[in-house]
Amino acid sequence: MRSRTAAGMIVLVACMAVAACRPAHRVHFFATGQPATLEEWGVVRIEDGRLRLSEGVVPYDLNTPLFSDYAHKLRTVWMPAGTSATYQAERSFDFPVGTILSKTFYYPLPEGTTWDGTSVARTPPAQSSLQGEALDLAKVRLIETRLLVHRAEGWVALPYVWNAAQTQATLKRTGDLVPLALVDAQGMREAADYQVPDQNQCGGCHITDNRSRKLLPIGPKARHLNRDFDYAGGTENQLAHLVRVGYLTGVPAAPPRLADAMDPQASLDARARAYLDINCGHCHSATGPAITSGLWLDAHTQDRLKLGFCKQPIAAGKGTGNRRYDIVPGHAADSIFDYRLDSDDPAIMMPEVGRSVVHREGVALIRAWIDAQSGSCDTGMTTGNETPPAI
Secondary structure, X not given: OHHHXXXXXXXXXXXXXOHHHOOOOOOOOOOOOOOOEHHHOOOEEEEOOEEEEOOOOEEEOOOOOOOOOOOEEEEEEEOOOOOOEEOOOOOOOEOXXXXXXEEEEEEEOOOOOOOOOOEEEOOOOOOOOOOOOOEEOOOEEEEEEEEEEEEOOEEEXXXXXXXXXXXXXXXXXXXXXXXXXEEOOOOOEEEEEEEEOOOOOOHHHHOOOOOOOOOOOOOOOHHHHOOEEXXXXXXXXXXHHHHHOOOEEOOOOOOOOOOOOOOOOOOHHHHHHHHXXXXXXXXXXXXXXXXXXXXXXXXXXXXXXXXXXXXXXXOOHHHHOOOOEOEOOOOHHHEHHHHHHOOOOOOOOOOOOOOOOOOHHHHHHHXXXXXXXXXXXXXXXXXXXXXXXXX
């Protein structure tokens, strides 16, 4: 007994002298129930004025992020010890039961300012504020953290909203509305009513299979993850990193990759198709909720008519803006695509959830892409047999 006590004293003294002896912060997976606070899961924690990741929590990013009112996103994945996801070429990876995917929505603060209750910076959503896999809370505003939890019965979505002090995030099953002011580099302000979805609204994006009607991940697909990431230990390809840490198996030698939609070095076609895939393709696809529209915008669709070229809408109502075709080649101003992307009216806009303001850069991209297309809707382009734009 005395030897155990002596050993314990030695460890205690050593830990007082070495910061590295702090107890590990571990994730707790709840197979049932809905914990009231994000803290109970242990995926992230507040420490030393920063939002930090717990042991085994791996951050990741997408080549092109889905637009959400200019919010930035810290995405992470955690799996139980001894488990891993299985690679799938087109769909989201097959994650084991026990997986927790998290997505923390945040905004950088306008340069040289502190939080005033509403003002956040309007900056490119793909621009990360991570520093060594942590967020400095003096420089960002945390809005919400969404968990997608893989239980035995399937995936469950849980939205947690951060308090004003950025010390705790609480479950908001019915959603929330966060009034913000987006401030650009010139100081111009734009009101944004950021909406935290309720649990049912999460299905608006995450029910990607209209037959099963079950929630599924959207972002963690090979074509979105095949890129480098600046981890705390150095830069590495994300797919290679997931394999190395034991979180992914079955990756081929040459996995697919979509372009960064805002990368001026990539081709216009590649950028536009990547943008449509992440923002629209999970719904507009051969299996998605919008299958009956006949408009499929995922990266694998090749049929030009299904991509919207000279395609008349099935049931868009007010959303047509008195335009006849989804896409009129060479004429964005005459295309329904341009009208709906450039609107913030809930009865008109597309995507119809997840935003309250117009993504100006996204509209400009799709507008340029449509204007660059050749052909005419009066010369038989509706056959669907033409060569589609390159991806």
